[in-house]
Amino acid sequence: QVQLVESGGGVVQAGDSLRPSCTASGGTFTSFAMGWFRQAPGKEREFVAGITWSSSATDYSNSVKGRFTISRDNAKRTLYLQMNSLNPDDTANYFCAAESLSFALRTRASDYEYWGQGTQVTVVS
Secondary structure, eight states: OOOOEEEOOEEEEOOOOOOEEEEESSSSGOOOEEEEEEEEETTEEEEEEOTTTTTEEEOOTTTTTTTTTEEEEETTTTEEEOOOOOOOOGOEEEEEETTTTTOOOOGGGGGGEEOOOOOOEEEEE
């Protein structure tokens, strides 16, 4: 059984940075494609960033490209999302997701098997 636990959200000012993380237990972490999604109140869950098992490839939504960086530490079984230049539109619950036995980059929520409980990020102006 794979479990994902996010942490590192919070309330910040516009222009600030945050670095949420997601730690996985169970399964073979090095076989997981990983991703970050977010969901704001009244909106659908949207893709933020994805990374392959080896970190050889990453992808970002247009809204965060150039400001956010996804990374992973396979030895620590942890996924990160460095978020810079935050603005109020980034306010959402951020979820990490994993697809096991996947060596491809995944960008659709339907591709992912496992989800964390989310960590709230609130950006105030």
